[in-house]
Amino acid sequence: MIKALRLNAADNVATLLEDAGKGETVLVISEQNESLGELELLQAIPFGNKVALRPMKPEDHLIKGGVAVGKAIKPVPQGQLAHVQNIRSLNLDIPEVMINEIIAQMGIEVD
Amino acid sequence: MQTFRGYQRADGSVGIRNLIMIIAADECAEGIARAISEKTPGSVVVTNYNTCMYGGNEEMIGTMINAATNPNIAGALVINMGCGSIAPDLVAGPIRATGRPVETLTCIKESGTVSTIREGLKRIAAIVDHANATEMVDAPISKLFVGIKCGGSDTSSGIASNPSVGLAADKLIDMGASAVAGELLELLGCEHILKERAVTPEVFEKIEQLISDEEKRWHVEGTQVETMSVGNSIGGLTTIEEKSLGALAKTGSKPIQDILRINAKKLEKPEVPGMYLSETTMLCGGSAMHFAALGCQVILWTTGGAGFNNPIVPVIRVSGNSQLINEDIDIDATGIMRGEDSLENVSEEILKTLAGVINGEKTAIEDFGYAYCSLIQKDQRVERLLSIPAE
Incomplete structure (x- = not known):
């Protein structure tokens, strides 16, 4: 089964360790390689990208490595790709035109 | 060790x-x-x-x-x-x-x-x-000063190689050695963590000042200087904070003793053992010369897959990218990306290799294909125009 790595117990996202397809079930593991349970993906998520482990509301922080590295701009359900289509920086945003380019190049499903 | x-x-x-x-x-x-x-x-x-x-x-x-x-x-x-x-x-x-x-x-x-x-x-x-x-001696580990740098970074850097090196750095500091990182622009967004890690409020103020000076140098209105690329985002990095935190992971979690200035008036060196930041450039060739000038005997360098090397300070290369890893890389951290290896294991591998290299063993490409010994400096005229004083 494809694995997703949760870096810190406080994290609400895990990073995909291989490309995974929509509807696929992935195994979430800890840094110590312990199994933390399974999760179904709501859209395809490529290697290195993040899946939401818990639902986020707008303004909720995205926690990775135990630290807030962004905030939700819309509801992010569990199993959803947490990326430029639903997350923004806390300090310095990527320009909107670049975000659209990233969404187009990655083929991200925007709801 | x-x-x-x-x-x-x-x-x-x-x-x-x-x-x-x-x-x-x-x-x-x-x-x-x-x-x-x-x-x-x-x-x-x-x-x-x-x-x-x-x-x-x-x-x-x-x-x-x-x-x-x-x-x-x-x-x-x-x-x-x-x-x-x-x-x-x-x-x-x-x-x-x-x-x-x-x-x-x-x-x-x-x-x-x-x-x-x-x-x-x-x-x-x-x-x-x-x-x-020259006499050879058994030196205490407190005489060891390690430079830490990332380059050719990709998704695997923030997850595998940087945190493994960070954990190895923590263990080195516990043993009594010292280490130093640089790349101030990649500390943007990490100020809240550095505030907790700086040993005094004065050290944090100095860190904040030097990060903000560096930001001025790179964000000049009318110029297009990238801090985050579309490629970074396709590789999975969503925000500048996420990119910076991946880079910060290589410095571990120990208190920051000081941030060492490198400018026209001075080049500061560590006064007590521990973890340091510095004005070491994020450009690889020049960074090795900064580490050499600060007094580092060896560099731990994390990467997607490149083989950076310097003739004065041996470079131990760590990569977690299974597609690009090759014979130039000293430490294989790809197991972490497959979910088959742990940061703990890889950090021990790093310390084992480091122990060999500081006792005379060659790194994977020592003696071959060195990078140029680039000597990087800030232009005093530009500094003046940007109102950044050299202190």
Whole structure:
């Protein structure tokens, strides 16, 4: 089964360790390689990208490595790709035109 | 790893290599320096490649001088052409003051290039004899200073190689060694963590100031300087904070003792053991020369898959990218990306390799394919225009 790595117990996202397809079930593991349970993906998520482990509301922080590295701009359900289509920086945003380019190049499903 | 077997220097430092530096104090002396080096095993050429003027180039010349007093350097030969402003003694004096043997040669006073090469080979022979007679000692680990840098970064860097190196750095600090990182622009967004890690509010203020100075240098209105690319985001990095935090992971979690300035007026060195930040550039070739000048004997370098190397400070390369890893990489962290290996395991591998390298074992590409010894400095005129004072 494809694995997703949760870096810190406080994290609400895990990073995909291989490309995974929509509807696929992935195994979430800890840094110590312990199994933390399974999760179904709501859209395809490529290697290195993040899946939401818990639902986020707008303004909720995205926690990775135990630290807030962004905030939700819309509801992010569990199993959803947490990326430029639903997350923004806390300090310095990527320009909107670049975000659209990233969404187009990655083929991200925007709801 | 309580001690390492190294070369005792007169200034109290202990080297893990026993090299001689040939300095071309101006660009016209480069060929002479190379000709002497080709016939002198264990010598390294460092060239002031862009000028023969002194005024305005103090920072670069400071880096050159301090690199020549790196623990891995036994002595130096300083050569200049003789028609510029950089007198060889200006460079040789501070090196000599550390107890290292130094010889100087000025081409136009030595009847030209061929005689300077002939005379240089004679003079360097005495420095080689001195280097070969250097006493080897069992040095306490507190004499070890490790540079930490990332380059050619990708998704695997923030997850596998950087945190593994960070954990190894924490263990090194616990043993009593010191380490230093740089790349201030990649600390943008990490200020809240650095505030907790700085040993005093004054150290945090200095960190904040130097990060903000660096931001001014890169974000100049009307210029297009990238801090985050579309490629970064397709690789999975969503925000600048996420990118910075991946980069910060390589510094581990120990308190930050100080941030060491490198500028036209000074080059600060650590005063107590521990973890440090510095103005070491994020550009790889120049960063190795900054680490050399700060006094690091060895560099831990994390990457997607490139093979950065420096002739003065051995570079231990760590990669977690299974598609790009090759024979240049010393530490394989790809198991972490497959979910089959742990940071703990890889950090132990890093310490095992490091213990070998500081006791004389070669890194994967030591002796081959070195990067150029780039001497990077901030332009004093631009600094003035950006209202950044050199303090």
